[in-house]
Amino acid sequence: MISLQAIHLAEQRDIATKEAITSPRITDFMVSIFSVSDPIESLGNKLTAREILDRGAEKIDNELEDQPEIQATLMHTIGRVYHSLGITSRAKPLLHNILPVTYLSGIIAPLRTQQNQTYLPTAC
Numbered sequence: 001m002i003s004l005q006a007i008h009l010a011e012q013r014d015i016a017t018k019e020a021i022t023s024p025r026i027t028d029f030m031v032s033i034f035s036v037s038d039p040i041e042s043l044g045n046k047l048t049a050r051e052i053l054d055r056g057a058e059k060i061d062n063e064l065e066d067q068p069e070i071q072a073t074l075m076h077t078i079g080r081v082y083h084s085l086g087i088t089s090r091a092k093p094l095l096h097n098i099l100p101v102t103y104l105s106g107i108i109a110p111l112r113t114q115q116n117q118t119y120l121p122t123a124c
Contacts, residue, residue: 018069025070033059049085053078057094068105072098 033056034047056078064071079094 022070022073025067026073029056029059029064029070029074050087053082053085053087053090057082057090060094068101072101075101 033052056074060071060074060078064074075094075098079091079098082088082091082094
């Protein structure tokens with residue numbers, strides 16, 4: 001019994017450590033998609049939610065290939081937002097690509113997988 005408890009505690013510690021590392025990265029990513037890198041580029045124009053989401057989706061593909069867990073989490077989040085806005089044409093690729101990203105990198109996230117599957121039937 002003690003060894004099973006020790007294994008469980010070690011697994012929980014590893015999960016907490018991983019989340020402590022990934023959480024600030026996810027926050028930084030979200031902040032970055034809301035900020036305009038060049039103030040001259042915006043010229044006082046306001047960004048729409050769609051433009052911010054599009055920027056985020058592009059950055060997921062271009063900047064997070066070496067961080068599959070963060071990539072999958074953000075694909076799920078932005079895919080859900082697209083879905084809630086009724087932009088299923090943009091939600092579908094993000095939600096469908098979560099599984100290949102997680103499985104090819106050896107990450108298995110059952111909860112995320114279940115959550116992702118709830119959006120796929122209506123996003124397809």
